[in-house]
Amino acid sequence: MAKFSKSLERWNDRFSVEHYLFGKEPNHYLVEQQKYLIGGRALAIADGEGRNSIWLAQQGLQVDTFDFSPVAIKKAQQLAQNKKVKVHFNCNDWQSFTWSENTYDYVVGIFFQFADPEDRKELFAKMNLTLKPGGLMIIQGYGEKQIQYNTGGPGVLENLYTEELLQNAFANYEILDSQTYEKEIVEGDGHAGMSSLVGFVGRKR
């Protein structure tokens, strides 16, 4: 955990507000994939205050999550309780999380661009490992133009996505959706305003 301590402190500070930094509603791109959510187990990675995992559980999935911020997880647990849904929250950084092989029908990663290219390679490999063959990988992140918009995200060009980057990372996948677009989003005050976005949905072969 030592490697992350500065960043963990920063995230805990950001989440130490009464309101939900990224709102209580699920990410719009995830909601657009509702047709694919037909049951089974999902892992929501770096899930923050729980808006996405809770929505996935409301779709009838059995959901596990992890995030390294205990402050965010406490808020997520409260939201799940208010909405009367069950989600299994884990407080882990991505490196200490137990990624079991071929376990999930869905791996969902929404805005987890804290990983630089080297870490990202390892993180994507773990996401791939834990997804069952036939399972879906659903990813939403900021595109490279987000550097100009500055309305959310890591503010580091090398951490941003292109469609090509995601398609190469999951080259053995059947692509169900791949798009780069610009959209005005309001996801709490953490992500607000015109944004450059990349979405990817792929089925592991």
Ligand SMILES: C[S@@+](CC[C@H](N)C(=O)[O-])C[C@H]1O[C@@H](n2cnc3c(N)ncnc32)[C@H](O)[C@@H]1O
């Ligand atoms: C931009 S927020 C997105 C949260 C959530 N996915 C959402 O869309 O609302 C990024 C999340 O990554 C988490 N995070 C950052 N570094 C992490 C790490 N090394 N391991 C696990 N989680 C991390 C933060 O605590 C934060 O909740």
